[in-house]
Amino acid sequence: xxxxxxxxxxxxxxxxxxxxxxxxxxxxxxxxxxxxxxxxxxxxxxxxxxxxxxxxxxxxxxxxxxxxxxxxxxxxxxxxxxxxxxxxxxxxxxxxxxxxxxxxxxxxxxxxxxxxxxxxxxxxxxxxxxxxxxxxxxxxxxxxxxxxxxxxxxxxxxxxxxxxxxxxxxxxxxxxxxxxxxxxxxxxxxxxxxxxxxxxxxxxxxxxxxxxxxx
Amino acid sequence: xxxxxxxxxxxxxxxxxxxxxxxxxxxxxxxxxxxxxxxxxxxxxxxxxxxxxxxxxxxxxxxxxxxxxxxxxxxxxxxxxxxxxxxxxxxxxxxxxxxxxxxxxxxxxxxxxxxxxxxxxxxxxxxxxxxxxxxxxxxxxxxxxxxxxxxxxxxxxxxxxxxxxxxxxxxxxxxxxxxxxxxxxxxxxxxxxxxxxxxxxxxxxxxxxxxxxxxxxxxxxxxxxxxxxxxxxxxxxxxxxxxxxxxxxxxxxxxxxxxxxxxxxxxxxxxxxxxxxxxxxxxxxxxxxxxxxxxxxxxxxxxxxxxxxxxxx
Numbered sequence: 423x424x425x426x427x428x429x430x431x432x433x434x435x436x437x438x439x440x441x442x443x444x445x446x447x448x449x450x451x452x453x454x455x456x457x458x459x460x461x462x463x464x465x466x467x468x469x470x471x472x473x474x475x476x477x478x479x480x481x482x483x484x485x486x487x488x489x490x491x492x493x494x495x496x497x498x499x500x501x502x503x504x505x506x507x508x509x510x511x512x513x514x515x516x517x518x519x520x521x522x523x524x525x526x527x528x529x530x531x532x533x534x535x536x537x538x539x540x541x542x543x544x545x546x547x548x549x550x551x552x553x554x555x556x557x558x559x560x561x562x563x564x565x566x567x568x569x570x571x572x573x574x575x576x577x578x579x580x581x582x583x584x585x586x587x588x589x590x591x592x593x594x595x596x597x598x599x600x601x602x603x604x605x606x607x608x609x610x611x612x613x614x615x616x617x618x619x620x621x622x623x624x625x626x627x628x629x630x631x632x633x634x635x636x637x
Numbered sequence: 638x639x640x641x642x643x644x645x646x647x648x649x650x651x652x653x654x655x656x657x658x659x660x661x662x663x664x665x666x667x668x669x670x671x672x673x674x675x676x677x678x679x680x681x682x683x684x685x686x687x688x689x690x691x692x693x694x695x696x697x698x699x700x701x702x703x704x705x706x707x708x709x710x711x712x713x714x715x716x717x718x719x720x721x722x723x724x725x726x727x728x729x730x731x732x733x734x735x736x737x738x739x740x741x742x743x744x745x746x747x748x749x750x751x752x753x754x755x756x757x758x759x760x761x762x763x764x765x766x767x768x769x770x771x772x773x774x775x776x777x778x779x780x781x782x783x784x785x786x787x788x789x790x791x792x793x794x795x796x797x798x799x800x801x802x803x804x805x806x807x808x809x810x811x812x813x814x815x816x817x818x819x820x821x822x823x824x825x826x827x828x829x830x831x832x833x834x835x836x837x838x839x840x841x842x843x844x845x846x847x848x849x850x851x852x853x854x855x856x857x858x859x860x861x862x863x864x865x866x867x868x869x870x871x872x873x874x875x876x877x878x879x880x881x882x883x884x885x886x887x888x889x890x891x892x893x894x895x896x897x898x899x900x901x902x903x904x905x906x907x908x909x910x911x912x913x914x915x916x917x918x919x920x921x922x923x924x925x926x927x928x929x930x931x932x933x934x935x936x937x938x939x940x941x942x943x944x945x946x947x948x949x950x
């Protein structure tokens with residue numbers, strides 16, 4: 423095992439794991455202590471889990487740009503943990519909505535899931551994240567081969583649906599959802615720009631390309 | 638490097654305007670303290686009121702605590718987070734206060750709050766409070782029936798509606814510096830709604846003067862309507878012949894209407910209004926069913942006979 427492997431295995435990954443547990447510890451500790459979550463703890467815990475999902479999705483999507491810009495390919499090793507934690511918090515968010523928020527009222531939940539666009543959008547994001555988390559193992563990666571990459575491009579959709587879900591549930595003050603949308607646009611825009619540039623350079627590198635010969 | 642004339646402060650030494658202003662406000666506040674009674678500093682509860690408990694208006698459920706009522710507020714003039722009003726309204730000056738009366742009434746003009754309230758005895762009423770966001774509280778208000786105050790202003794036969802306006806003062810109300818809503822906040826009632834004995838002009842809560850975050854010094858309480866009808870820090874009352882525009886209906890007309898009666902059968906476009914979460918009930922408490930007209934149907938349903946409440950939501 424190289425020194426870099428050791429650093430990632432014994433230092434960076436455990437530290438990231440602990441950092442990802444901070445919001446959960448805060449929420450569970452607050453509920454158990456009956457303090458520290460303000461006057462409406464249900465809403466607060468929903469918010470903590472929901473925003474942590476968005477934050478982790480943002481970090482997951484930031485790995486590739488950071489890797490390219492810094493030239494440090496090892497960063498990729500942290501991505502799966504970020505993604506799986508994003509799914510975990512989305513699931514926790516959903517469970518708090520089912521239990522403490524809706525009181526397990528099946529009719530109300532079914533109505534929400536079929537009638538309320540912002541709930542449907544959030545639920546769709548959760549379904550995508552579930553599929554991605556289920557196929558996040560090395561074995562699944564091997565089995566799905568090229569299709570794994572295609573499947574995991576759905577993370578872009580999940581992030582967009584998540585921001586949309588957040589945007590739709592605020593009453594009027596959209597400044598924070600707007601910030602999330604701007605960050606997401608930046609992360610996705612960078613990819614689009616890079617793809618477009620690659621396509622352009624590969625065209626110009628081939629003098630026999632039709633556009634060239636026509637000119 | 639650019640040269641500065643001698644004696645010019647370096648950029649890093651200049652106090653940002655925001656801090657400068659806060660400092661000025663603090664100084665002004667200290668001066669005012671010497672001169673007159675003053676909005677209490679954050680942490681000290683407001684002065685107590687003398688009032689009679691009105692036993693006709695009670696609620697079987699236990700009232701919410703003072704901390705819940707004064708720490709969880711929708712009052713966008715001080716910010717959109719529910720904790721913003723308690724955190725940011727401390728320096729608000731609710732005294733001296735005057736209210737302008739205008740429009741279709743014999744008695745118009747500007748009145749000192751004390752003069753407006755003096756002829757009336759304060760009473761305490763415990764009301765249910767239902768927010769349009771599907772949470773609720775039980776609140777012991779202290780106030781005066783709105784109809785008694787409006788009656789003394791002798792509205793004319795053309796007064797079909799009453800419009801209420803909140804103070805516009807972005808210097809004191811930081812939320813008004815953001816275009817989240819069209820300021821100032823305006824609300825309205827039909828005249829028969831305003832004259833209904835349940836409508837209350839509140840000046841206190843839990844036997845004390847209203848804290849700033851609850852709409853000091855004067856706010857409306859209409860318990861069968863969603864909370865956003867209960868306009869706070871009222872500076873103007875205007876009797877009109879036409880239905881006044883109310884802020885939320887102007888800002889988001891497909892989601893909020895003029896009537897805003899609590900109605901479990903008419904959902905908000907984005908969420909159900911069939912049930913509500915009682916604030917303070919605990920993390921694992923069950924939701925409660927929302928009652929038509931927030932439980933006041935017997936008293937007020939007659940006001941809307943023949944109206945399509947799906948259309949007039």
